[in-house]
Each structure stands twice: as C-alpha cells, then as structure tokens.
Amino acid sequence: MASAAWGRIAPKLEATGRRVASLEWEPERRNSFVPYTAERDTAYVDLDGRRLLMMSGYSYLGLAGDERVVAAAQAAAARYGTGNHGVRALAGSIPLHEELEAEVATVAEREAAIVFGSGYAANVGTIGALVGPGDTVFVDKYAHASIVDGCRLSGATVVRFRHNDTDHLARRMEAAAPGGVRLVIVDSVYSMDGDIAPLPRLREVCDAHEALLMTDEAHALGVIGRTGLGVEEHFERRVRVDVKLGTLSKAIPSMGGWVAGSAELIGHLRYAARPFLFSAALAPASAGAALEALRVLRAEPERVTRIQGYGTRFRELVSAGGMRTGDSETAVVPLIAGSDESAYDLATTARRLGVIGLPVVTPAVPRDLARLRIAVTARHTDADVELAAEAFLKAAGECGLLAG
Ligand SMILES: Cc1ncc(COP(=O)(O)O)c(C=O)c1O
Missing domain, CATH: 3.40.640.10 (Type I PLP-dependent aspartate aminotransferase-like (Major domain))
Structure with a gap:
C-alpha cells in the first residue's frame, strides 16, 4: 500500500485480516470460502480427498444437481x-x-x-x-x-x-x-x-x-x-x-x-x-x-414432508444429548456454541469426525450466540441425520459444550 490515500484505508483492511486470523489461524480451522466439491445425488462433499457429510447446505429440497x-x-x-x-x-x-x-x-x-x-x-x-x-x-x-x-x-x-x-x-x-x-x-x-x-x-x-x-x-x-x-x-x-x-x-x-x-x-x-x-x-x-x-x-411435495421429519428428528437427538437449539421448528437447526471461538472449535472438531457444520459468528448473530447453522435436506437419509447428530454431540462433548 504505497500511496498516502491507501495508507488512510489500511487500518480497515488490516482489521479484516486480523479478524479472520483470530478464528482461522491454521488450515484445519478454515471454515470460510472452503471450495467443497459436491457429490451428485448425496449429501456428501469431497474436501482434500476426504468424504464429508454436509450438514450446512441451503439446497433444502435436494434439487441442486437434480x-x-x-x-x-x-x-x-x-x-x-x-x-x-x-x-x-x-x-x-x-x-x-x-x-x-x-x-x-x-x-x-x-x-x-x-x-x-x-x-x-x-x-x-x-x-x-x-x-x-x-x-x-x-x-x-x-x-x-x-x-x-x-x-x-x-x-x-x-x-x-x-x-x-x-x-x-x-x-x-x-x-x-x-x-x-x-x-x-x-x-x-x-x-x-x-x-x-x-x-x-x-x-x-x-x-x-x-x-x-x-x-x-x-x-x-x-x-x-x-x-x-x-x-x-x-x-x-x-x-x-x-x-x-x-x-x-x-x-x-x-x-x-x-x-x-x-x-x-x-x-x-x-x-x-x-x-x-x-x-x-x-x-x-x-x-x-x-x-x-x-x-x-x-x-413432489413428499420432499417437503421428508425434510420436516428430518428437522424434528435431528432436533430431538441433539437436544436429548444436551445441545441448545434455540426456538428452531424447521429444517434449519442452530447448534448454539456460545463464543465465536467455541463455534469454530465445534466446527473444526466435527469436521475431523467427518461432518460439516459451518460456524456463524458475530456480527451475523448476537454476541455469545455463535453457532453451527445446520440444515437438513431431502438429499439426506435417516442414517445421515442420525450419524450427524451423533458426531455433533461427540464433538460438543470434546469441546466441553454439553450441559451437565
Ligand atoms: C432471508 C434472506 N433473504 C434474502 C437473502 C438474499 O438472497 P440471495 O442470496 O438470493 O441474494 C437471503 C440469503 O441468504 C436470506 O437468507
């Protein structure tokens, strides 16, 4: 940044860099802008040669790739x-x-x-x-x-x-x-x-x-x-x-x-x-x-019925295991971790266990309500939903995020 004009804006640019580095300080913690390759017809993605279960997508009806x-x-x-x-x-x-x-x-x-x-x-x-x-x-x-x-x-x-x-x-x-x-x-x-x-x-x-x-x-x-x-x-x-x-x-x-x-x-x-x-x-x-x-x-309204059922099932499983899911009543289920760092810890640990839950941190959500934003889709199966709930609970336990 050579010119004086750029010098004036430099603090803003540097602050962004510091903020990202404060959460993503090593490759394993990288959760933003990750180039996943989606598998067709499943809820799995490929990342660095690993097959991971994607639980943070937006294609609710499972039609991306249909x-x-x-x-x-x-x-x-x-x-x-x-x-x-x-x-x-x-x-x-x-x-x-x-x-x-x-x-x-x-x-x-x-x-x-x-x-x-x-x-x-x-x-x-x-x-x-x-x-x-x-x-x-x-x-x-x-x-x-x-x-x-x-x-x-x-x-x-x-x-x-x-x-x-x-x-x-x-x-x-x-x-x-x-x-x-x-x-x-x-x-x-x-x-x-x-x-x-x-x-x-x-x-x-x-x-x-x-x-x-x-x-x-x-x-x-x-x-x-x-x-x-x-x-x-x-x-x-x-x-x-x-x-x-x-x-x-x-x-x-x-x-x-x-x-x-x-x-x-x-x-x-x-x-x-x-x-x-x-x-x-x-x-x-x-x-x-x-x-x-x-x-x-x-x-095909049966796709809608399916994700409504998955949402209920996923919420029941993770809540029974001690996770906070706020007031969710749909296919979107937050797993509330607390601080921004805790949400990143949870996401990083879950990914190590084979499941992707992407963290959402301040300012997108209120302070101390950082979370993984989970969404079930019609591409998931009953087994995916159960496997994901189990992995998130295990990860939350490892991160010290479970009540009791
Ligand atoms: C509630 C809501 N409205 C609007 C938008 C913007 O939609 P688009 O991504 O099509 O610009 C989003 C996207 O995240 C959203 O969640």
Missing part, C-alpha cells in the same frame, strides 16, 4: 445463450422470464410476480419502491441484512422491534409518528435460527395500525407449509401477507429473487424497483433451472 433441473438449465442456455446483455425493460427480456414469473405467481398463490437478479436485489428494490422519506418501516431485529439495507437506502424512518415480539411491535407502532406509509417486514423463517414468524398475530397488529405486511420467504418456500408453499400455508391460509418475496437460491437451486402480489403492485415494481430497472436480467440457464425446480416442488 438431472431434470440441470437439463432445463442446459436447454435454456442452448436456446437463449448464456446472457441477456441488458436490463429487462430494454433489451434483456426473453419468454423464459415470463414463464418463470407465471410459475412463481402460481407457487406464491398470487396474481402476478416479478423476478430480480438475486434475493438481495429483490429486497432492496422492493422496499425502495414502496417506502421513502416520510414513511416508516418496522423491521424484526433478526431480519436479513438485505431487508435492513433496503430500509436504510429507502430513506424511510426505520424502527426495529424485538425478534418475533408482536407486543413490542404494537408498542413501537403506537409510539411512531403518524402519517405516511407503514410497512412491517419480517422473515417467514429466520435463516440462522429456524424459527417461524407469528403471522396471524402480525396480521392483527398491522391491521390495527393500518400497516402493510411484507414477508421474506427465502427459507420458507419448499420448507414450511404442508406442501412447502411457505408461511401462509404453514398457518393454513388463515391470513395473507400484502407483499410476498423470496429467493431462487435456496430450496430452488438457482439464482434470483422474486416478489409476488397483485398485478398493480408488480406493474409498479417493474418500473420503480431500481435493481430491476438498472441491473441485467437473470441469465437464461438460471431462469430455466428455477422454473424446472419450482415445477418439481409442486409435483
């Missing part, structure tokens, strides 16, 4: 090429984008949908198109970073409420300045905790305070609800949200983000959501893969 999904991506690339060379509003639209949006609308049980380049872009673009200065957004304390960033960029007043605490939300709404649009935003399933937003009560509070309700279904689609259709189906369709958003990068093994709602809302987003209007369209292969995976989700 031959129908891969074939659809190949066919889309062969038909439409590898890129769209522009934004949808100008030169970048292909029929596949419209087919995908129609399928998303069906799965989301809404009139229309719009697809963005990522879930992050969908949150930032949607929030910015709905609220601005003079409006107020009320956001759960554990909401995803893309929601928080969208709120900040929008220029609206941002009010945080305690995680899943609807009484606190109600008090915050009573105390907020009147006037303007009021928008409440929550994750349907919290990505690091695996718990579910209390939708019926949120709806009541929103109605009482004339607020719109928006949910992020990133970890709900394909995961909760009897057939995997998300948080509304989980609550037996007793209540509806106003703005439904999700990603195509978790249970749906592709790239992209979506919003579903009335034709009027989607029409507005097509012209007002800046990451849609000023960023290139989804690549054909990604659109083709997502479309096929959504069709598989609808055709």
Whole structure:
C-alpha cells in the first residue's frame, strides 16, 4: 500500500485480516470460502480427498444437481445463450422470464410476480419502491441484512422491534409518528435460527395500525407449509401477507429473487424497483433451472414432508444429548456454541469426525450466540441425520459444550 490515500484505508483492511486470523489461524480451522466439491445425488462433499457429510447446505429440497433441473438449465442456455446483455425493460427480456414469473405467481398463490437478479436485489428494490422519506418501516431485529439495507437506502424512518415480539411491535407502532406509509417486514423463517414468524398475530397488529405486511420467504418456500408453499400455508391460509418475496437460491437451486402480489403492485415494481430497472436480467440457464425446480416442488411435495421429519428428528437427538437449539421448528437447526471461538472449535472438531457444520459468528448473530447453522435436506437419509447428530454431540462433548 504505497500511496498516502491507501495508507488512510489500511487500518480497515488490516482489521479484516486480523479478524479472520483470530478464528482461522491454521488450515484445519478454515471454515470460510472452503471450495467443497459436491457429490451428485448425496449429501456428501469431497474436501482434500476426504468424504464429508454436509450438514450446512441451503439446497433444502435436494434439487441442486437434480438431472431434470440441470437439463432445463442446459436447454435454456442452448436456446437463449448464456446472457441477456441488458436490463429487462430494454433489451434483456426473453419468454423464459415470463414463464418463470407465471410459475412463481402460481407457487406464491398470487396474481402476478416479478423476478430480480438475486434475493438481495429483490429486497432492496422492493422496499425502495414502496417506502421513502416520510414513511416508516418496522423491521424484526433478526431480519436479513438485505431487508435492513433496503430500509436504510429507502430513506424511510426505520424502527426495529424485538425478534418475533408482536407486543413490542404494537408498542413501537403506537409510539411512531403518524402519517405516511407503514410497512412491517419480517422473515417467514429466520435463516440462522429456524424459527417461524407469528403471522396471524402480525396480521392483527398491522391491521390495527393500518400497516402493510411484507414477508421474506427465502427459507420458507419448499420448507414450511404442508406442501412447502411457505408461511401462509404453514398457518393454513388463515391470513395473507400484502407483499410476498423470496429467493431462487435456496430450496430452488438457482439464482434470483422474486416478489409476488397483485398485478398493480408488480406493474409498479417493474418500473420503480431500481435493481430491476438498472441491473441485467437473470441469465437464461438460471431462469430455466428455477422454473424446472419450482415445477418439481409442486409435483413432489413428499420432499417437503421428508425434510420436516428430518428437522424434528435431528432436533430431538441433539437436544436429548444436551445441545441448545434455540426456538428452531424447521429444517434449519442452530447448534448454539456460545463464543465465536467455541463455534469454530465445534466446527473444526466435527469436521475431523467427518461432518460439516459451518460456524456463524458475530456480527451475523448476537454476541455469545455463535453457532453451527445446520440444515437438513431431502438429499439426506435417516442414517445421515442420525450419524450427524451423533458426531455433533461427540464433538460438543470434546469441546466441553454439553450441559451437565
Ligand atoms: C432471508 C434472506 N433473504 C434474502 C437473502 C438474499 O438472497 P440471495 O442470496 O438470493 O441474494 C437471503 C440469503 O441468504 C436470506 O437468507
């Protein structure tokens, strides 16, 4: 870093390096940016010649590598090429984008949908198109970073409420300045905790305070609800949200983000959501893969039943062995270790025993609640789930993390 200008920024760069080194001080402790090679059709990965059971993936339905999904991506690339060379509003639209949006609308049980380049872009673009200065957004304390960033960029007043605490939300709404649009935003399933937003009560509070309700279904689609259709189906369709958003990068093994709602809302987003209007369209292969995976989700709801059963079984096994799993009630199960270092110790020991559980540390989770974020998928078997629980308990015992 020769120049004086770089000298000014050097402390920031060095701090990042020190932070990484404080947790990953030797190759065995490396847990970030590890290039695993996934085995097809199993939940195992290869790393440095070892076969390891992956328990921290996001492909909940086990469709990453599914031959129908891969074939659809190949066919889309062969038909439409590898890129769209522009934004949808100008030169970048292909029929596949419209087919995908129609399928998303069906799965989301809404009139229309719009697809963005990522879930992050969908949150930032949607929030910015709905609220601005003079409006107020009320956001759960554990909401995803893309929601928080969208709120900040929008220029609206941002009010945080305690995680899943609807009484606190109600008090915050009573105390907020009147006037303007009021928008409440929550994750349907919290990505690091695996718990579910209390939708019926949120709806009541929103109605009482004339607020719109928006949910992020990133970890709900394909995961909760009897057939995997998300948080509304989980609550037996007793209540509806106003703005439904999700990603195509978790249970749906592709790239992209979506919003579903009335034709009027989607029409507005097509012209007002800046990451849609000023960023290139989804690549054909990604659109083709997502479309096929959504069709598989609808055709094979037994995948959803399977991961719901695995989630329950895994939680029972590790809790019985003395591990803390927070309020998880889905396929996402945190194994709470405590300090950042403890989470790394646990991950490193578990990997030595043949199982991967990736650590999530501050600032992604609150201090002293660092954890391994475990997710069961439809690629796992009953035997995988039992083997993983046994290995994590053994590792936790070795690390001195078990109660009693
Ligand atoms: C709740 C939630 N919303 C949005 C996103 C962003 O999605 P994408 O990776 O498609 O940008 C994520 C990704 O981790 C997420 O967990």
